[in-house]
Amino acid sequence: MLTHLYIQNYALISHLDIDFSDGFSVLTGETGSGKSIILGALALVLGARADSKAITDGEDKCIIEATFYIQGTKDTIIRRELYANGKSRSFVDDSVVTLQELKVLANQLIDIHSQHANLLIENADFQLEVVDALAHNDAQQADYTTHYERYTAAVEELHRLQNLAKKSQQDADYIQYRYQLLDEAHLEAGELESLEQEQYTLSHAEEIRTALETAVAALSGEQGSAIEALRACRLDEAAPDLQERIDSARIELQDISEEAERKLNHIEMDPARLEWVEERIGALEDLKRKFSAETIEELISMRDEIAEQVKRLDSFDFDIEQAKKAVEEEKKVLTKAAEVLTKCRKAVIPQMCERLIKGLQQLGVAHAKIDVPVTPTEDFTPKGCDEVQIYFAANLNQSLRAVSEVASGGEISRLMLCVKALIASTKGLPTIIFDEIDTGVSGEIATQMAAIMREMAKSRQIIAITHLPQIAALGENHYKVYKADTATRTETHISRLNDDERITEIATMLSGNNVTEAALNTAKELVYGKRLNCK
Numbered sequence: 001m002l003t004h005l006y007i008q009n010y011a012l013i014s015h016l017d018i019d020f021s022d023g024f025s026v027l028t029g030e031t032g033s034g035k036s037i038i039l040g041a042l043a044l045v046l047g048a049r050a051d052s053k054a055i056t057d058g059e060d061k062c063i064i065e066a067t068f069y070i071q072g073t074k075d076t077i078i079r080r081e082l083y084a085n086g087k088s089r090s091f092v093d094d095s096v097v098t099l100q101e102l103k104v105l106a107n108q109l110i111d112i113h114s115q116h117a118n119l120l121i122e123n124a125d126f127q128l129e130v131v132d133a134l135a136h137n138d139a140q141q142a143d144y145t146t147h148y149e150r151y152t153a154a155v156e157e158l159h160r161l162q163n164l165a166k167k168s169q170q171d172a173d174y175i176q177y178r179y180q181l182l183d184e185a186h187l188e189a190g191e192l193e194s195l196e197q198e199q200y201t202l203s204h205a206e207e208i209r210t211a212l213e214t215a216v217a218a219l220s221g222e223q224g225s226a227i228e229a230l231r232a233c234r235l236d237e238a239a240p241d242l243q244e245r246i247d248s249a250r251i252e253l254q255d256i257s258e259e260a261e262r263k264l265n266h267i268e269m270d271p272a273r274l275e276w277v278e279e280r281i282g283a284l285e286d287l288k289r290k291f292s293a294e295t296i297e298e299l300i301s302m303r304d305e306i307a308e309q310v311k312r313l314d315s316f317d318f319d320i321e322q323a324k325k326a327v328e329e330e331k332k333v334l335t336k337a338a339e340v341l342t343k344c345r346k347a348v349i350p351q352m353c354e355r356l357i358k359g360l361q362q363l364g365v366a367h368a369k370i371d372v373p374v375t376p377t378e379d380f381t382p383k384g385c386d387e388v389q390i391y392f393a394a395n396l397n398q399s400l401r402a403v404s405e406v407a408s409g410g411e412i413s414r415l416m417l418c419v420k421a422l423i424a425s426t427k428g429l430p431t432i433i434f435d436e437i438d439t440g441v442s443g444e445i446a447t448q449m450a451a452i453m454r455e456m457a458k459s460r461q462i463i464a465i466t467h468l469p470q471i472a473a474l475g476e477n478h479y480k481v482y483k484a485d486t487a488t489r490t491e492t493h494i495s496r497l498n499d500d501e502r503i504t505e506i507a508t509m510l511s512g513n514n515v516t517e518a519a520l521n522t523a524k525e526l527v528y529g530k531r532l533n534c535k
Contacts, residue, residue, distance in 0.1 A: 001461035004067035009059040024457035026475030034492030047103035050088040110431040122404035137344040144337040151330040158323040165316035182303035202274040219257035359418030369393040410440030450474035469509040473526035
């Protein structure tokens with residue numbers, strides 16, 4: 001439960017430090033006194049959106065700290081610091097936490113029912129949450145969620161394959177054309193370089209032949225060849241070292257001469273071969289341009305990749321068929337999980353209707369009728385295959401219709417309180433704050449609303465912000481919010497009232513600032529008479 005709240009430099013609050021008790025507490029104050037400011041600060045420390053404009057004028061930052069007692073553990077202190085530059089930091093027991101982590105913790109500690117939350121009763125998702133809370137179907141919901149995620153994943157995979165197949169089919173002719181171009185080219189790594197060398201040789205055959213003939217004649221010709229001249233040169237005794245070098249040179253020249261003669265024998269004038277080589281080089285260069293490739297090796301890589309695409313065109317039908325089977329299998333399992341969830345929900349509806357009707361009758365709707373039909377959705381949803389809608393009638397001979405169509409503001413307030421009482425009995429939230437849930441009611445009905453909240457407070461902390469003296473009178477603890485002027489500004493404060501102060505506050509709520517003796521007596525009767533009746 002909430003045991004302490006500290007606020008510094010938030011809106012009209014320069015400093016607020018207040019303890020809260022368990023049971024049923026009421027918080028009162030004139031309109032504009034700052035009740036909403038305190039609630040806004042509490043919402044901020046619990047993870048609400050931060051706005052630097054909320055910082056008190058002239059201050060650099062605000063600090064809000066809430067202390068919660070969790071049974072069986074030490075106190076948990078949540079702190080939020082908001083800076084003028086718009087940044088904020090969140091702490092749990094002085095350890096920095098993310099905003100998401102803060103919200104998760106806060107949802108386990110407290111529920112703030114704001115003035116606008118009554119509109120939730122018209123929301124189909126909220127109505128389903130109420131049914132689920134009463135059905136205690138967390139395990140069934142978790143099982144359904146697991147299979148729902150698997151089913152949606154299978155459907156997404158099927159759609160992915162179908163889209164790929166459709167796109168591939170659209171591109172099939174183009175893919176086949178590209179593959180055919182590359183496949184029929186019979187590409188080989190290094191081929192272009194080899195062809196370019198051959199092209200040079202064929203186009204310069206005459207020049208090469210002449211050069212080779214000259215070299216052969218010079219080296220080993222019949223007249224004055226260099227090799228024969230070296231062979232005749234003998235300096236063995238006069239210069240053995242030089243002779244060795246001459247012999248080595250002769251052998252090398254002999255080898256060169258033989259190689260040149262071999263090449264000479266293979267040099268041919270072949271215009272047809274030259275034409276073919278040039279056409280082949282041209283064809284390869286065209287392929288490189290068409291496919292934006294730098295080398296033949298790149299073309300070969302592209303050919304292999306496109307070949308895989310061609311194979312995939314043939315495999316899509318099989319893959320899609322397998323994906324369809326997977327979807328059907330997951331759908332069968334999911335359908336069974338959804339049926340279990342539906343059964344749990346339908347089973348709790350009679351009890352839900354009975355308890356809501358009983359609560360509404362206690363709140364003065366004597367002829368209340370409630371029905372909550374469970375209807376199937378068109379498809380699977382993250383919450384199952386069910387749609388619920390609260391149907392309501394407040395008067396005799398009035399047909400049941402959706403609550404949003406027939407309920408007045410006061411009836412919605414009463415119905416929402418009954419719903420909150422139902423949820424509180426199942427969820428185990430330690431603290432619930434009602435911000436003017438009494439909108440549209442007065443008199444004895446307000447007293448009955450207070451009685452319900454007081455009953456709820458037997459197992460949890462209830463704090464009610466109210467303008468009604470009938471509700472304030474039944475509080476076990478009474479806090480007053482008020483404004484006070486200083487020399488420089490107006491500030492909001494809160495204080496816990498003692499018994500005498502409480503009587504005066506309730507008398508003021510009854511008669512205004514001009515408190516009469518009659519108002520004081522009525523306040524005493526409300527406080528002490530109603531309290532005795534509620535014990």
